Amino acid sequence: MNGGIMPLYEATPSTLQVVQRYLSVNAKHTPILVATIVFSLLTSSVLSVITQCLRAIIDDYGITGTVFNTQTALLLISLTVFIPSQYLQQFLGIKCSEMCDRTMRENTFAVVSRMNKQTLDTQRTGDILSRANSDLSQINGALHNYFSVRLPQQVIGLVALIVSLFISWQLTVFSLAIVPFIAVLQVKISAPLTGFVLQWQRAAGESLSIANNLMGGYEVAKAYNLGQLLRQRYDAAVDQAASSGMNANRATIWLSPLGQVMFFFPQIIICGFGVYLANAHQITSGGVMSVIILSVFIGNPIGDFSAVLTDFKTARGCASRVFELWDMPAEQTGGTVMKPKEDAILLENVSFSYPGKPAVLNGLSFSIKQGEQIAIVGGSGSGKSTVIKLLMALYRKDEGKISIFGHAIEAWSTEALRDHISYVGQDTYLFTGSIWDNVAVGNRNASNENIQAALDAALLNDIDVRREIGERGFHLSGGQRQRVAIARAIMKDAPLLLLDEPTSALDTQNEALVSEALRRLAKGCTTIVIAHRLSALRNIDRILCLEDGRIVESGTHEQLMTLQGAYYRLYQTQEAGI
Numbered sequence: 001m002n003g004g005i006m007p008l009y010e011a012t013p014s015t016l017q018v019v020q021r022y023l024s025v026n027a028k029h030t031p032i033l034v035a036t037i038v039f040s041l042l043t044s045s046v047l048s049v050i051t052q053c054l055r056a057i058i059d060d061y062g063i064t065g066t067v068f069n070t071q072t073a074l075l076l077i078s079l080t081v082f083i084p085s086q087y088l089q090q091f092l093g094i095k096c097s098e099m100c101d102r103t104m105r106e107n108t109f110a111v112v113s114r115m116n117k118q119t120l121d122t123q124r125t126g127d128i129l130s131r132a133n134s135d136l137s138q139i140n141g142a143l144h145n146y147f148s149v150r151l152p153q154q155v156i157g158l159v160a161l162i163v164s165l166f167i168s169w170q171l172t173v174f175s176l177a178i179v180p181f182i183a184v185l186q187v188k189i190s191a192p193l194t195g196f197v198l199q200w201q202r203a204a205g206e207s208l209s210i211a212n213n214l215m216g217g218y219e220v221a222k223a224y225n226l227g228q229l230l231r232q233r234y235d236a237a238v239d240q241a242a243s244s245g246m247n248a249n250r251a252t253i254w255l256s257p258l259g260q261v262m263f264f265f266p267q268i269i270i271c272g273f274g275v276y277l278a279n280a281h282q283i284t285s286g287g288v289m290s291v292i293i294l295s296v297f298i299g300n301p302i303g304d305f306s307a308v309l310t311d312f313k314t315a316r317g318c319a320s321r322v323f324e325l326w327d328m329p330a331e332q333t334g335g336t337v338m339k340p341k342e343d344a345i346l347l348e349n350v351s352f353s354y355p356g357k358p359a360v361l362n363g364l365s366f367s368i369k370q371g372e373q374i375a376i377v378g379g380s381g382s383g384k385s386t387v388i389k390l391l392m393a394l395y396r397k398d399e400g401k402i403s404i405f406g407h408a409i410e411a412w413s414t415e416a417l418r419d420h421i422s423y424v425g426q427d428t429y430l431f432t433g434s435i436w437d438n439v440a441v442g443n444r445n446a447s448n449e450n451i452q453a454a455l456d457a458a459l460l461n462d463i464d465v466r467r468e469i470g471e472r473g474f475h476l477s478g479g480q481r482q483r484v485a486i487a488r489a490i491m492k493d494a495p496l497l498l499l500d501e502p503t504s505a506l507d508t509q510n511e512a513l514v515s516e517a518l519r520r521l522a523k524g525c526t527t528i529v530i531a532h533r534l535s536a537l538r539n540i541d542r543i544l545c546l547e548d549g550r551i552v553e554s555g556t557h558e559q560l561m562t563l564q565g566a567y568y569r570l571y572q573t574q575e576a577g578i
């Protein structure tokens with residue numbers, strides 16, 4: 001079902017490993033967990049006092065004929081303490097699960113934002129989103145139940161068990177004799193649950209990927225009438241999710257009646273055996289009454305054992321998927337914040353191939369002086385964009401040497417390197433918000449005057465820059481989007497400018513506007529431009545012609561035309577409109 005997607009884990013981690021990792025990530029929330037347990041203990045102690053008081057009241061009534069005594073007063077005080085104690089226990093339990101969820105979500109987003117591009121290429125966005133959202137929600141749901149209801153129930157059940165043993169160990173032990181057998185049966189039935197949950201979540205990720213395709217490529221999907229095809233794929237993924245979900249539920253359906261038996265069976269035994277013991281004067285009637293009340297508190301966590309198991313197995317499966325995401329290789333960090341030196345860019349014998357693909361760059365060498373403006377040209381798929389991706393450290397070269405502003409690319413801190421680069425691509429990504437917001441992200445310390453100046457320089461004074469531009473800037477034209485990207489780059493004011501066919505998707509009028517904005521942006525910058533229209537390169541300082549992953553010609557437009565080599569042929573082909 002994963003198609004060509006790279007599996008992340010070689011080996012599935014054990015339950016213990018997943019639990020240990022979860023606990024260590026959330027270790028900082030231990031105090032709140034301890035507070036939950038303390039209030040659960042307080043609640044259970046109060047409950048025990050209440051049952052003891054009831055026992056004494058019933059037994060004393062047989063002797064004194066009155067129900068109003070110190071036990072009654074204690075009972076009333078206990079009931080008063082019980083309410084706030086139970087409130088705090090639940091409140092803290094919920095807070096604990098919410099804090100853990102927050103930590104998990106923050107860590108997951110941090111991991112996604114640091115993801116290595118090479119690994120990202122092999123994954124599906126929908127699957128990543130599903131792990132970062134639905135899997136985390138499943139874990140939170142299970143924890144919410146556990147910390148707010150089940151953990152307090154377990155603490156109360158444990159204290160009730162101790163008190164019950166104290167009142168009559170024979171009655172308590174006998175009534176619970178069946179519990180271990182059913183618990184073992186439940187553990188066996190629930191064994192395949194984690195596997196089903198994993199399949200279920202994977203299929204959910206697949207369906208999200210397909211929905212993502214429909215929304216992301218809406219126009220193409222409509223233009224090619226892909227609705228039905230995508231629907232079929234979506235239905236198949238949802239069918240797979242439903243059948244894995246049903247398998248998981250089938251196991252849990254069996255667990256539930258067994259839980260009920262575990263809850264009721266002890267009570268039936270206590271009633272029968274309790275009467276027998278009372279008749280034999282081995283326990284008072286108040287004692288039997290107390291054990292019956294306590295058995296409800298003991299029975300609650302026992303009866304809920306199946307639900308705890310289901311939640312645990314579900315959360316375990318989802319947590320292992322989330323941790324799998326966390327273990328994806330991150331972008332290389334470290335390196336130093338360098339001071340740019342004289343030389344701008346130097347590539348020596350650089351080779352690179354995408355994972356599992358033939359080499360794209362084969363011993364590529366060129367250098368660019370500071371302030372120089374060069375163009376890289378070449379046939380489709382010759383590796384022009386790949387050069388730009390290497391310079392932005394999105395991918396790491398396989399061999400050779402890349403140095404930027406006098407320092408090897410590996411020595412740079414990735415963030416510092418990118419602070420020195422402005423990039424404008426073919427398809428500009430704009431964030432939801434206004435034009436103003438999108439330009440302001442170019443330099444978070446900029447004044448309003450600076451932003452306005454950048455908007456003016458990018459020829460954006462014909463639009464209301466404060467209006468919302470829709471998701472990804474879809475309420476703007478292609479030319480307007482490009483000019484927003486240029487204004488953003490102007491704000492950044494970086495010394496190295498990388499332009500990857502920024503005008504290729506534009507009509508002539510828009511191209512003229514964007515080209516003028518680009519000319520203003522490039523002033524004083526070292527610039528590498530990948531250009532599709534070769535006739536626009538007449539004024540560029542130098543043109544590098546790429547073929548088979550290496551530079552085959554270099555010179556000005558005039559020089560290369562005179563050479564009548566690779567560039568000349570490209571030019572002729574373009575002029576002929578082929």
Ligand SMILES: Nc1ncnc2c1ncn2[C@@H]1O[C@H](COP(=O)(O)OP(=O)(O)OP(=O)(O)O)[C@@H](O)[C@H]1O
Nearest residue numbers: 121354357360378379380381382383384385386387
């Ligand atoms: N992420 C990727 N994973 C695998 N292969 C890739 C990836 N990106 C590009 N390629 C392949 O690498 C080769 C070079 O691609 P690149 O985008 O650098 O070419 P280009 O010269 O910019 O092409 P164009 O002018 O058509 O945009 C192509 O064969 C392409 O299919």
